[in-house]
Structure formats: C-alpha cells, structure tokens
Amino acid sequence: MVKNRHIWTLLEEYLALFPAVGIIGPRQVGKTTLVKNINLNKERIYLDLEKASDRAKLNDAELFLKAHVDKTIILDEIQMMPELFTELRSLIDEKREAGRFIILGSASPELIRSSADSLAGRIGYLELTPFHIAEIEEENLDQLWIRGGFPLSFLANSERASQLWRENFIKTYIERDLGLLGLNTDPYLVERFWRMLAHAQGGLLVSENFAKALGISRPSVNKYLEFLKGSFMVRLLHPYFPNVKKRLVASPKVYIRDSGILHSLAGIGTYEDLINQLLVGHSWEGFVIEQICNALGKRYEYYFYRTHQGAECDLILVNSGQVKFAIEIKNTLSPKVGKGFRISLEDTQAEKGILIYRGKESYPLEKNILVMGLWEFIQTLKPNNPPNN
Structure with missing residues (x-):
C-alpha cells in the first residue's frame, strides 16, 4: 500500500523542488517505509538517529555530509539531533540542489521550531498521517x-x-x-x-x-x-x-x-x-x-x-x-x-x-x-x- 499513501506524488514533486524535504508524523505511521520505497535519481544514505552508531557518524557532521555531497542523505528521527539543522543550512547554501536531504521526524515543526527555523526557505514539509x-x-x-x-x-x-x-x-x-x-x-x-x-x-x-x-x-x-x-x-x-x-x-x-x-x-x-x-x-x-x-x-x-x-x-x-x-x-x-x-x-x-x-x-x-x-x-x-x- 506504500504507493497508495496520499503524499506519494507530492513527495516526488518536493524532492524535485526543495534541497531538503521534511516528512513529519507520529511514530509507526510508515515514514521510513515510504522513503525506502521512493525512487531517487542518486544513491541514498540512511541514518537512524536513534541508533548510537549512526549518531557517531555525525560527530563531525560537516566532514561526513561533505564526503557524501553527491548522495541523498536520509536522516530519520531528526529530533534526536536538532543541532543538525544549522549544519544542513550551511551545506545547502553552498550547493543548492534539489533532493539533497530527506528529514524524518516524529515531532511537528512547532516542537522543533527553534532548530527548524534554520532551514526556512530551504525545506518543504509534508505530514504523513495514519491511513485515512x-x-x-x-x-x-x-x-x-x-x-x-x-x-x-x-x-x-x-x-x-x-x-x-x-x-x-x-x-x-x-x-x-x-x-x-x-x-x-x-x-x-x-x-x-x-x-x-x-x-x-x-x-x-x-x-x-x-x-x-x-x-x-x-x-x-x-x-x-x-x-x-x-x-x-x-x-x-x-x-x-x-x-x-x-x-x-x-x-x-x-x-x-x-x-x-x-x-x-x-x-x-x-x-x-x-x-x-x-x-x-x-x-x-x-x-x-x-x-x-x-x-x-x-x-x-x-x-x-x-x-x-x-x-x-x-x-x-x-x-x-x-x-x-x-x-x-x-x-x-x-x-x-x-x-x-x-x-x-x-x-x-x-x-x-x-x-x-x-x-x-x-x-x-x-x-x-x-x-x-x-x-x-x-x-x-x-x-x-x-x-x-
């Protein structure tokens, strides 16, 4: 039922338009499954920020992300490392290209507003709800x-x-x-x-x-x-x-x-x-x-x-x-x-x-x-x- 999800078409459009795309919604609603099934024009790297091993890769976030500038970076549960928003802004400003980052979060922009404001004008948000x-x-x-x-x-x-x-x-x-x-x-x-x-x-x-x-x-x-x-x-x-x-x-x-x-x-x-x-x-x-x-x-x-x-x-x-x-x-x-x-x-x-x-x-x-x-x-x-x- 992945391709039946209501944001599927919009997600494809957003990835062709915005340097960063944020998919928000409650836990267990299917955000990770959705992005793992979307067709991308380039190689992807998936990081689950609830895992200590994946967070460790971003101890020097600038170094890691610049090493994969030609890939789409998927950051799952972004609220675990909200400090990344500032780093993403700098990287996007250096190379403004559509579909560079996909950000998944279980908290709405209101809960992470202080960090999300860093990406104003650079990110498009979509909400994935439970099946409707x-x-x-x-x-x-x-x-x-x-x-x-x-x-x-x-x-x-x-x-x-x-x-x-x-x-x-x-x-x-x-x-x-x-x-x-x-x-x-x-x-x-x-x-x-x-x-x-x-x-x-x-x-x-x-x-x-x-x-x-x-x-x-x-x-x-x-x-x-x-x-x-x-x-x-x-x-x-x-x-x-x-x-x-x-x-x-x-x-x-x-x-x-x-x-x-x-x-x-x-x-x-x-x-x-x-x-x-x-x-x-x-x-x-x-x-x-x-x-x-x-x-x-x-x-x-x-x-x-x-x-x-x-x-x-x-x-x-x-x-x-x-x-x-x-x-x-x-x-x-x-x-x-x-x-x-x-x-x-x-x-x-x-x-x-x-x-x-x-x-x-x-x-x-x-x-x-x-x-x-x-x-x-x-x-x-x-x-x-x-x-x-």
Missing part, C-alpha cells in the same frame, strides 16, 4: 474506524492482534517517546491525562478541570497537551467567529486523532463493545472530522461553531474566507436537522449544509441541506492531486 479514508477500500471503513489508521493496527490479522499492538504503542509512547521528545514528567500522570482526554472526546477543553482532577497546575496541563498535539496524537478544533453579534463559545474542542488509539485508551476492543458505549457518538464524530481533515488537507481551514444560545455545528470548512460547508455529524441511519444547525447555517452564511451519517445513500433533506455518507462526501471533494497535510 482516501487510501482504503470502502468496505474497510468500519475496520478503519475501530482499529484506527496506524498500519500495524489497521493491517493486523485479527482484532486481538490490532488491540495488543495499540496497547503496546500507548505504553511505549508514554514511557519512552514523550521523554525523547523532551517531556520529562511522571508517565503515570501523562497516562491519566491522555485517558481523561479520551473520555472527553469532542468536548470543550477546560484546562482547569483537568488540572483539578490530576492535582497539577494549569500550565502543566497545557504543557502535556502541547506535546500530545505536537506529536500528532491530539487535535484541537477551534471555534469559528463570523461577524455576528452573538455570544460565542471561545474554547477549542479536543479530539484524540486516531480512533483506534481512542478506543484503546477508553478500554474498547471491538465494534460490539463500541456500539454499546456512551462514547460511540463522540468516537464517530472525531473519526469523521479526522478523515475529512486528513483527506482534504490544507485546501480548507477547519473549525466548529457554537453559540451560548444553542446554535451548533460540528465542523466548518472555510476556503478563502468563505464557509463552503457546515457539517453536522450523526451516528444514525435516520438523520434529522435540528434548529441549532439551521441557525448555524444562517449565522455562518455557509454555501451548503451537510449531514454526514452512518449510511451510504445521499439525498436532499431540506433546501440547501444534503444528507451524505462519509465515503461519498470525501470522494466528492477529493481532488485529483493529493493534499499537502
């Missing part, structure tokens, strides 16, 4: 929802194997990976916080509530959240503020990005377990939002809309300052339009209202409101060229 709806067959949609999109979870040969992989991923992430990314704190607190976020899926983020429950300060909660967000585990969806004279909700909504990780954090193992949980509606909502964001990428800005008077819309898609779609997400086969959604359409002046439900058939429900399945909505909007996430 535009990369799978329609009949596997429920499997994607239950297991999530991490390749070893989604492709596991049984539900039990998928569940065991996710449980171990969470354990390793908390006990090891966050520390490597720079969050040195009590793993038990981070685990409690992450599980609390899972049960708060789709709710408004109120840091004070988490701080009180965990017995820590609000700045500590925000610090944990930034690391989870920066390492692609959590998405914050911010409210949309049109020019209307209404009291609007100001807090963002919080989501565990991968539905499989969400289910494991909440102790849900199978589809039968999920449909009997109160979390099921919020799980479906978060899954739909993540699939839309990942499949459509930067072509839209993403928000939700809510007023204190009761108007509410789960997802707003904005392009060039105009609300193109106001989306309500329903975990049902018989969706109905609520008053709050109608008001949201008026307030935001959305071009079209969409109710995304669990079914497949599409049909008009009211004037300017269309019922659609998630698969068809994505296929309708998905462009021919993959999005830059």
